[in-house]
Amino acid sequence: MIDMAVKPKPTLKQLVFLAQNRIEAALNNHGAAKSCVSCSFGKDSMVVLHLVRVYAPDIQVMFNNTGVEYPDTLKFRDRILKEWDLNYTEVHPKKTFWELKDKYGWPDRRFDGKKGQHTVPCYHYLKELPAAEFWAKEKIQLVFDGLTASESHARWMLAYRCGGGPYYYARSIGVYKSHPILDWPADIVGKYIKRYNVLVNPHYTKFPDQRVGCMSCTGFLDWRENMAKAFPAMYRKIQKERGQKLLEEYAAEVSKL
Numbered sequence: 001m002i003d004m005a006v007k008p009k010p011t012l013k014q015l016v017f018l019a020q021n022r023i024e025a026a027l028n029n030h031g032a033a034k035s036c037v038s039c040s041f042g043k044d045s046m047v048v049l050h051l052v053r054v055y056a057p058d059i060q061v062m063f064n065n066t067g068v069e070y071p072d073t074l075k076f077r078d079r080i081l082k083e084w085d086l087n088y089t090e091v092h093p094k095k096t097f098w099e100l101k102d103k104y105g106w107p108d109r110r111f112d113g114k115k116g117q118h119t120v121p122c123y124h125y126l127k128e129l130p131a132a133e134f135w136a137k138e139k140i141q142l143v144f145d146g147l148t149a150s151e152s153h154a155r156w157m158l159a160y161r162c163g164g165g166p167y168y169y170a171r172s173i174g175v176y177k178s179h180p181i182l183d184w185p186a187d188i189v190g191k192y193i194k195r196y197n198v199l200v201n202p203h204y205t206k207f208p209d210q211r212v213g214c215m216s217c218t219g220f221l222d223w224r225e226n227m228a229k230a231f232p233a234m235y236r237k238i239q240k241e242r243g244q245k246l247l248e249e250y251a252a253e254v255s256k257l
């Protein structure tokens with residue numbers, strides 16, 4: 001007989017316990033002085049920062065400021081720096097998003113087999129390189145981040161099957177990666193934030209379904225809808241430059257059919 005019992009969903013308490021175990025194990029292996037938290041000031045990053053600082057309050061915190069961050073994120077960063085007294089470093093790319101776009105084209109959803117939705121040169125110059133230089137300079141061995149697989153089963157599979165998982169050596173960048181909340185669904189992240197009063201980037205209050213991060217990125221499936229709402233002037237400018245129609249122009253055409 002087939003067992004039709006539905007597996008119960010893990011609770012907040014269980015997932016916090018799992019994340020704490022991952023953090024403790026990683027810190028025991030590398031020590032807080034050779035570790036850092038990579039923080040984007042998004043919800044998931046803030047939860048990981050909150051969890052890790054219980055064990056290592058002075059751990060280095062690195063923000064990769066791509067130069068195309070939402071103004072809300074920068075204001076939120078300033079607030080957190082004031083209120084959380086972080087051991088903080090901000091890294092910046094040597095080439096701007098706009099220079100990279102002129103040279104390599106707009107970010108798109110090409111899947112390059114390694115880096116998912118990022119267009120390779122854009123991701124490399126804006127994110128990978130500044131972070132790698134910082135880690136090498138500070139002799140960082142271990143990096144915590146707020147990666148979650150809740151939005152995509154494919155991402156979860158990729159994390160576990162392609163040398164990823166919650167803790168692993170990322171050979172291409174020469175550091176260990178720890179994703180303490182990899183298995184957390186979005187509702188558990190929300191419950192943690194509420195339960196522990198973690199501050200949240202105001203971008204989510206204005207646009208609850210959107211991501212924070214490069215506001216000019218054209219590399220995500222729903223970037224048009226999101227950018228048109230969050231930053232309409234930039235959306236119009238980008239579509240004009242790309243020689244493409246605006247969403248409302250498509251809608252007007254469809255309504256005439």
Ligand code: SF4
Binds near residue numbers: 117119126219
């Ligand atoms: S999110 Fe988009 S703009 Fe930012 S680094 Fe990745 S591809 Fe480039």
